Amino acid sequence: MTEAPLIGEPLALDLVNTRPTGVDLLMTPHDLASWLALQAERFPELAIARPTAADLAAVHSVRDHITAVLDALLHDRRPPADALRGLNAAQAAAPAIRQLEWGGDAVVATARRHGTTAEKLGAVLAEAAADLLADPSIGKLKRCEADDCVLLFLPAHPRRRWCSAERCGNRVRVARYYQRHRSAD
Template identity: 80%
Template sequence: MNEAPLIGEPLALDLVNTRPTGTDLLDTPEHLANWLALQAARLPELAVAHPTAADLAAVHAVRDHTGSVLDALLHDRRPPADTLRALNTAQAAAPAIRQLAWDGNAVTATTRRNGTSAEKLAAVLAEAAIDLFTDPSIGKLRRCAAEDCVLLFLPAHPRRRWCSPDRCGNRVRVARYYQRHKAD
């Protein structure tokens, strides 16, 4: 990968942010495997040892639909109905089913999904998008203030302007410093 994907935003934003300007950080099944490994602590059910081209296509479809809805929300527009339908269909293809079991000491619940790995990946990611779209904090959604950045984030602090202080924030601060001292 040319650059490391940012992680730490809600899963659906992390997914959309794998497509910064002119780059696709999930352009191969291997890159998808790397991204899924980065997300493993949050959602271990996403771990796919060797993603296939079908897995990659399913993830791209959910990413495109999620990005379309987020773009509409950023511009105070109604999301396209076909995009919402596509996310609902992806989520329904491998719905989450909680199964109860006794572990010897207590009742446990394990979430399982039936379907191909592509259907399971798409369902988990579509479900994450649905959770994001319906979260009250979605009204705080922002695009990075750096001119050449398209990444999205949900600010924990109202003054946050950049996708990452280390990535874009530092570049902007260095450019401002250079401009101020260039005149000297």
Template identity: 85%
Template sequence: MTEALLVGEPLALDLVNTRPTGVDLLATPDDLANWLALQADRFPELAVVHPTPGDLVAVHAVRDLTNTALDALLHERRPPTDALRGLNAAQAAAPSIRQLEWGGDAVIATVRRNGTAAEKLAAVLAEAAADLLADPSIGKLKRCEADDCVLLFLPAHPRRRWCSPERCGNRVRVARYYQRHKSAD
């Protein structure tokens, strides 16, 4: 990987953000394994020990569909029907079932999915995309304001301008400082 992975946004945004300009941070099954490991604390259902090329294809498909829908919303357009259908199909391929079990002193509901590993992984990611696309806060979606960055984020604060203060915010501030002091010479 040539760039560091950023995580912490909603899962669907973290997925879309694995493809910054000209780079695919999920180019190999090992890259996917690293990304899934970074998400494991927040989304244990993404635990895939050894992703396969088939898993990677399924994840790329969901990422592309999600990106298409989000890009339309960023440009205040209706998401393409094909993108929404594709996300629906990914969810339907491995629907979640709340399986009830007796835990000794209470009933426990555990979410289970049927399908192949790739279908299950794609379904979880497509479900995260559906949750994001249907969330009322989607209207706050922003693209990083750094010139060379295309990452997306949902700002918790209305004045947030960059995907990450450490990544792009610092680079922009350093560039501004350099310009001010260069012109003062």
């Protein structure tokens, strides 16, 4: 990866944010492995030791569908039907089936998916998108206000303006400071 991706937003937004302006942080299976490792603590079902080109293609497909839906929502438009169908198809390719097992002292329900690694990965990411898109908080979705940033976020605070205060917020503040002091000369 050429730069470190921001993480910490809902998984579907973290995925969309792997494509900042002019850069794709998931160009190779190795890049995908690095991103999945960053998500491993939050989403252990994404742990894949050696992603393949097929896994990468599945992730790109889901990311493209999520991006199309979010772009429509940001512009108060109806999401494209083909993007919604694509997310539904990705989920259906490897649905989570809760299997009941005896854990020694209690019944345990464990979600299991059947299919190829690419299908499972696509299903997990599409399911995360479904959770995000159906959540009422999606109406708060914002694009970073920095001029050269396209990253998306769900603000925990209504006054949040940047994808990251450390990343874009500092750049904007420094530029403003420089502009004020330059014009004072």
